[in-house]
Amino acid sequence: xxxxxxxxxxxxxxxxxxxALARQAFRxxxxxxxxxxxxxxxxxxxxxxxxxxxxxxxxxxxTLTVVxxxxxxxxxxxxxxxxxxEPSDVLDQFPASASTHPDQERELRDMLxxxxxxxxxxxxxxxxxxxxxxxAECLGIDExxxxxxxxxxxxxxxxxxKERASHLSYARAAHAEKAL
Amino acid sequence: xxxxxxxxxxxxxHLDNELAPALRDEVEEHLSLCWKCRGRRADLENGIHRVxxxxxxxxYPPPNWTDRTRRxxxxxxxxQETNRSISFPSSRPALRSWQGPLRIAAALAASVALxxxxxxxxxERDMQVRAHSQIERFVQSDLGLGQQSLHQVMLxxxxxxxxxxxxxxLRVEVWSDPAAHRHAIRLHDAGELVHAAWKSSAxxxxxxxxxxxTSRTATxxxxxLETRWTPQEAETQLIAWMGAxxxxxxxxxxxxxxxxxxxxxEVGLDVPSPHTIRLRASRARNQITxxxxxxxxxxxxxxxxQTIRWxxxxxxxxxxxxxxxxxxxxxxxxxxxxxxxxMAEAIATLPLPVQPQPTATELYPSAPTSEQLTExxxxxxxxxxxxxxxWTRALEIQEAENVIVVRGVTESENARAVIEAEVNDIAWxxxxxxxxxxxxxxxxxxxxxxxxxxxxxxxxxxxxxxxxELAAHFVAHAANKDEAAKQLAAFSLxxxxxxxxxxxxxxxxxxxxERFPAERLALASxxxxxxxxxxxxxxxxxxxxxxxxLRAIVLPVFGPLHQKLAQANQIxxxxxxxxxxxxxxxxxxxxxxxxxxxxxxxxxxxxLAGGTQLDASPGDALGRVLHALDFLQNxxxxxxxxxxxEATSIEH
Numbered sequence: 113x114x115x116x117x118x119x120x121x122x123x124x125x126x127x128x129x130x131x132a133l134a135r136q137a138f139r140x141x142x143x144x145x146x147x148x149x150x151x152x153x154x155x156x157x158x159x160x161x162x163x164x165x166x167x168x169x170x171x172x173x174x175t176l177t178v179v180x181x182x183x184x185x186x187x188x189x190x191x192x193x194x195x196x197x198e199p200s201d202v203l204d205q206f207p208a209s210a211s212t213h214p215d216q217e218r219e220l221r222d223m224l225x226x227x228x229x230x231x232x233x234x235x236x237x238x239x240x241x242x243x244x245x246x247x248a249e250c251l252g253i254d255e256x257x258x259x260x261x262x263x264x265x266x267x268x269x270x271x272x273x274k275e276r277a278s279h280l281s282y283a284r285a286a287h288a289e290k291a292l
Numbered sequence: 293x294x295x296x297x298x299x300x301x302x303x304x305x306h307l308d309n310e311l312a313p314a315l316r317d318e319v320e321e322h323l324s325l326c327w328k329c330r331g332r333r334a335d336l337e338n339g340i341h342r343v344x345x346x347x348x349x350x351x352y353p354p355p356n357w358t359d360r361t362r363r364x365x366x367x368x369x370x371x372q373e374t375n376r377s378i379s380f381p382s383s384r385p386a387l388r389s390w391q392g393p394l395r396i397a398a399a400l401a402a403s404v405a406l407x408x409x410x411x412x413x414x415x416e417r418d419m420q421v422r423a424h425s426q427i428e429r430f431v432q433s434d435l436g437l438g439q440q441s442l443h444q445v446m447l448x449x450x451x452x453x454x455x456x457x458x459x460x461x462l463r464v465e466v467w468s469d470p471a472a473h474r475h476a477i478r479l480h481d482a483g484e485l486v487h488a489a490w491k492s493s494a495x496x497x498x499x500x501x502x503x504x505x506t507s508r509t510a511t512x513x514x515x516x517l518e519t520r521w522t523p524q525e526a527e528t529q530l531i532a533w534m535g536a537x538x539x540x541x542x543x544x545x546x547x548x549x550x551x552x553x554x555x556x557x558e559v560g561l562d563v564p565s566p567h568t569i570r571l572r573a574s575r576a577r578n579q580i581t582x583x584x585x586x587x588x589x590x591x592x593x594x595x596x597x598q599t600i601r602w603x604x605x606x607x608x609x610x611x612x613x614x615x616x617x618x619x620x621x622x623x624x625x626x627x628x629x630x631x632x633x634x635m636a637e638a639i640a641t642l643p644l645p646v647q648p649q650p651t652a653t654e655l656y657p658s659a660p661t662s663e664q665l666t667e668x669x670x671x672x673x674x675x676x677x678x679x680x681x682x683w684t685r686a687l688e689i690q691e692a693e694n695v696i697v698v699r700g701v702t703e704s705e706n707a708r709a710v711i712e713a714e715v716n717d718i719a720w721x722x723x724x725x726x727x728x729x730x731x732x733x734x735x736x737x738x739x740x741x742x743x744x745x746x747x748x749x750x751x752x753x754x755x756x757x758x759x760x761e762l763a764a765h766f767v768a769h770a771a772n773k774d775e776a777a778k779q780l781a782a783f784s785l786x787x788x789x790x791x792x793x794x795x796x797x798x799x800x801x802x803x804x805x806e807r808f809p810a811e812r813l814a815l816a817s818x819x820x821x822x823x824x825x826x827x828x829x830x831x832x833x834x835x836x837x838x839x840x841x842l843r844a845i846v847l848p849v850f851g852p853l854h855q856k857l858a859q860a861n862q863i864x865x866x867x868x869x870x871x872x873x874x875x876x877x878x879x880x881x882x883x884x885x886x887x888x889x890x891x892x893x894x895x896x897x898x899x900l901a902g903g904t905q906l907d908a909s910p911g912d913a914l915g916r917v918l919h920a921l922d923f924l925q926n927x928x929x930x931x932x933x934x935x936x937x938e939a940t941s942i943e944h
Contacts, residue, residue, distance in 0.1 A: 119369055121554075126362055133359075144352050146359065155365055160372070198444040220346040238340075239347050244310045259310070263300035266339035273342070 118162040122155055129172050130155075132240035133179060139232055140183035140223060142217075149185075156177040173250045226272050231265040234258055240241075302334045307340070323629050424559040426571055427549050433593040434545035441626065442468045445617035448530065450523040453608050460523040463616075464534070467630050468541050475539045476630045479531065485634060487531060489538040492631040495815060499538060512547040513611075518580050518602050521609055530611070544598055544613065548573065548584055554581055567591055580604045588880060594618060605646075704807065726914035764847060782850065790842040801831040 113121070130151065137147035154175040161168060164204070168174050224232045237247045238258075248255040298306075298319055305311045306319050323329055444466040451459035463480045473494040479487040513533055520526040539544065552559045552573040562570040567590050574583040581603045588595045592802065598613045754818035770779055813821055 115373055118570060119366065122365060122369070123362060128397055130358050131353050134357060134616045140351050142373075147352070148350055148357075152361060152364055152368070155361075155532065156368055156372075159365075159369055208372070217350055217352065220343075220350045220601075223343055223346055235343060236347075238308070239344050242505075243309070259301035262304050262340075263336070266304070267300070269343065270335065270339050 113162045113165065115163070118159055121162060122159050125158075125171055125175075126155065129175070132237060132242070133175055133238065136176060137179050139185065139221075139236060141186070142221065146233050150182050152180050153182060165195050169186075170249050172246070173252060178249055198249070222249075222273075223269060226268055227265050231268070234261040235265045235276065238262060247273065295324065298329045298332075300332070300336065303329065303336055307337055348691075363553055364551055365556050368554045368621055382931070423559045423571060426561055426588070427545070427552050427559070427573075429593045430548050430571065430588060430595065431545040434543045437541040438468070438470060438542065440620050441471070441622060442466070443617065443619055443621050443626065444541055444615070446542055447614045448491075449610075449614075450530065451528045451610050451612075452521075452523065453610055454767060457522045457524065460527045462466065462527070462530075462544060467541050467626050469626055469631075474626070476544075477534065477538055478630075478634065479534070487633050490631050490633055491533070491539060492628075495812070498633050499535070511552050513544065514547065514584065514602075516584050517600070517611065518582060518611070521607055523609075526609060526611070536787040544595070548586065551575070551582075551584055556597045560686075568596070600630055601630050655751065691932065735935075783845065786845055787842065790838055790845070794835065795840045796840065797834045799829055804828060804831065 132156065134147055134151050138144065139152045141147050141150065157178055158168065158171060158175055158187060224235070227235065230253075233251055234247060243249070244255050244258040248251075248256075249257050295581055302311065302315070302319055306316065306323075311319060317625070323333065341602055383868065393677045428597055446464045446466075448462045448464060449459060450461075461482070465480070467476045469475070476490045477488065479486060486888075487500045489497070491497035511533070513530075516529045517526050520529050533540065550556060554575060556577070557575040560572045562572070563568050564587075568591055569588045571588060572583070573585075573662045574581065576582075583601045583603075586598045594615065595613075596615055600611045602609045636805055660723075663935070804824075808824060813824060816824075
């Protein structure tokens, strides 16, 4: 691909997909600067591939995979040197509190924290207004399972919200039962 | 139509408009008849809404993220292209036919060429890196300015070197005290004050009309001015550029960096004197050549002067910025009066139009100061919070520049009312509080302009689908079936109304608390603060009263019903309900029934609070009330007993 064509492609992809990808990176790393770097690295890698003449069918999925791998690699190099882990293994137990967040970030992180890796991905992409078909393509999953993941995620979130809300009434209910 | 209840996947896909048309029609038909699924769908919607609100509040990625990343990427890509063009010709096919000395000569020539190209490459690369790193130091020092108390004086000169029109000379003075959130900027043209922006605290601020829109993203200076070819035209753009950065020290470096990193820009540097570095960047685009040069003091990394020069055909335009003074000062050394309106005195002597509106004269006896303005805005909001809850639901407050616009609208079956108040720094312009009397159908505030978001009142159905048990209960307590149907309809209507009232009141209370955090209230006078606690109390009382009313009509009906079900010891749930799953999940995790009971307790609370505790968005009120009640019906007997007892204990 020629320089002009490749750079136009990259610019358009950045416009449509950059922020969504950045949110995914931030979810994985919890650090704004590192997320910026990961996204940039992914886009540059894509650019190099395009310039080399590679045919990339689904650029969103491709860059998301790169970001995921880079984040996992980063985590591996930070923590235990367990090279046989798959990215998803690592990412599922990625420390959500690895760095300090402002309160606004913590709220979202706390919410997403109770979801599985896949559910987080699906939920964020849904909030970035991707169609189910696009989400499925990005994540390499079946289109019909997108709604399943979403439903499960929401159910977990609501259960957690309820748990918090019932914190007070919990004690009172216990008291009432004792009285019985 | 679907025979069973909708699955959660179907409901979510329906919300997201992702169902296949045929299935969508079936689901919609089912939803139109099944309040239970409507309630579940509303729950799911609220779940998504909550996460999306959290996402909205999240500050990453920042608003300028895409632009910033694009610039970084383009710079990186351009750098890679440069490397690519100078890279060694390793992929070239070997010259197999070459023989003997010819081959050696060729090899020699190639290695000389190689050395030259490597040398040139490294040399140029080194220079380029140094220029970029100097620009980076310039940027860092510029960004660092925002952290400390600062006083800047700069001379800005806009001119055409071939002098077709007169040059413009502006002197800009900036004071910045970030620790106290105090900032001020003043522009003088030929000794006369032409523009100012001032901010005496995080809340109190003002500016002259030249600084029109401080919130928009600033266009980089070189792009902004390259279409303006007289100093007078360029001045307007320059002032707009400063307006967009009004609460910061005057900074050029970020724009210069963006310019230098742009694809196709040439960057370089000279050292004209031992302590001066001259950074140069230039680009040619759309037949316009733009050159930017900065003379930087190497000891402080601060610019002494900068020149941006645009050239198109024969025409030349030049902006020259000379730093006359730039010093860090202790916060206390800044005279406090620079942070107030420099034109306040002049305004005070203006003859202000006085409109004969009692509310207005009461609110604004004379030209308000910024503090009074804030207080006025708070008072107007209070006024609105005294109104019925419906009003506050449609409340819209815009704070832009020095104008605060407060608008509210309400619509009921036989009346439509509007309130509109606009306040600006010089005079109040309009305050119109119209009574709840019927008004013409055409309102000056339409929802079409997007300024108002009027939450539609959920339609209360006069007849709703009955559950068997509920019907049986009413039949058992009525003389005949017709009577029972009437009673049931009246019961559900009243319950839904009360639930809607509760929701509105709770919403209004939340809104009140959101709008008036302690720090904002602290700005208001004591009387306003008293008024605040009074309004708050009224809202709380209303919530209590409505709660009691709702309980009074709901518990007599459902209390016996639960007892009956408890005795029958049966679970009537169809099997896919959330509620039953939630109970099962808890049992599976080994928690005692208390936790499930407390979940029921929550449901009761949700019911009594009109659904506000678990979800705050308006929706199908009736469905929600019944959905909450449904949980009571379908839970396990022993848990229900605890739940009901707990609910009763709230009363005492």
